Amino acid sequence: MTSAEVTRRRAMGAGLGALAGALAGCSGASGPVRRLRLATGPEGGPYNAFGQALAQAVAASGHRIEIVPVSTAASVNNLRKLDDGSVELALAMADAAEDAVLGREPFPRPTPVTALARVYVNYTHLVVAADGPVRSVKDLAGRPVAAGAAGSGVQVVTERVLRAAGLSGAPAPAPVSTPAPTSTPAPTSTPAPTSTPAPTSTPAPAADERPLGLAASVSALREGSVDALFWSGGVPTPALAALARELPLRFLPLDDYVGPLRERYAPVYTAVTLPAGVYGLTEPVGTIGVGNYLMARADVPQDAVRDLLRVVFDRWRDLLREVTAGARLEPRFAISTGEVPLHPGAVAHYRSVYG
Known part of the structure; x- marks a missing residue:
């Protein structure tokens, strides 16, 4: 990483206020304990589980920081909390984090937040009853769909999939890599028919998106009040x-x-596979992967960030055990945060440990 990149990333912190409640408590001769609030997700969800595990790991580490998990609606809500200073740390999906940094909807302006690490990948699940009427995304037209809680990253990816399928009430994104042909002129010897109008297709009705979190979504699918x-x-x-x-x-x-989403929203989306055996699947199912970032306000002190990352890399097996099976946390994976700049303290950590 060049010095210019580090300077640019430090500039992200310009204009931010001082940390609210950064210092709280004391651990005797070891000095003050820095208290950092971590926006996670709803209770019972994976972000909440990760946040609780991280708080316990930090408490046992001996570092002079304290992590206080805060239950939220997850990604979008978390990024807004980072921006307004009500938390110092947050978990967020990569697509929502890039939207915040670039000032894309639902964020009205670029949000000066930073990443500490890409910690694991989310797998997008589209789940239906096996004996129900839905067998493809197109079958969701006009049907009730549990689309993720308001303010969650699930809601972001759901809306984008439905939009790409023409089922959100908004036009599907046009591929940017396939320009209209210009080298072959249209034939002129055979005039186009004028008596028969070109057929028009009736757009499929939009899916009926219901803003439900995971627990409510599971209950709704079980009861049959949503079809997916x-x-x-x-x-x-x-x-x-x-x-x-x-x-x-x-x-x-x-x-x-995956391709249409990458063309429209950049490469935060990847092709991943739900493996055979999980959920009783008899064969793999291809789906969409989205990274999860551990985020921070740019004004979190660098020494606190470095202490926190030491714990994350020392204890990643414990942190991910209840979140996703078989995941690993490696430096080359962790620093891949796309348009979201790394915090200067994270840059210093990766340089000092990995060169």
Whole structure:
């Protein structure tokens, strides 16, 4: 990383206010303890589980920092809390984090936030009852769909998939990599017919998106009040594994939408696979992967960031155990945060440890 990049990333902190409540408590001769609030997600969800595990790991580490998990609606809500200073740290999905940094909807302006690490990948789940009428994304037209809680990253990716499928009431994003042909002129010897108008297709009705969190989504699918649920999380997600033991389910492939999403929103979206065996699947199911970032305000002190990252890399197996099976945290993965700048303290940590 060049010195210019580090300077640019430090500039992200310009104009931010001082940390609210940064110093609280004292641990005797070891000096003051810096208290950092971490926006996680709803209770019972993977962000909340990660936040609780991180708080416990930090408390046992001996570093002079304290992590206080704060339950929230997750990604979008977390980024807004970072911006307004009500928390110092947050978890957020990569697509929502890039939207915040670039000032894309639903953020009215660029938000000066930074990343500490890309910690794991969410798998997008589209789940339906096995004996129900939905067998593809297109079948969601006009049907009730649990689309993720308001202010969550699940809601962001759901809306984008439905938009790409022409089911959100908004036009599907046009591919940017395929320009209209210009080298071959249209034939002139055969005039176009004028008596028969070109056929027009009736747009499919939009899916009926319901803003439901994971627990409410599972209940709604079980009761039949929605025909499908979207979820973005680790594999296996315990609530979905429990539902699969109660109700025959079908997990629909979404990998065909990776390309359109990458063309429209940049490469935060990747092709991943729900493996055979999980949720009782007899064969793999291709779907959409989205990274999860551990985020921070730019004015969090560098020494606190470096202490925190030492704990994250020392204890990543414990932190990810309840979140996603089989995941690893490696430096080359952790620093891949796209348009979201790394915090200067994170840059210093990675340089000091990995060169």
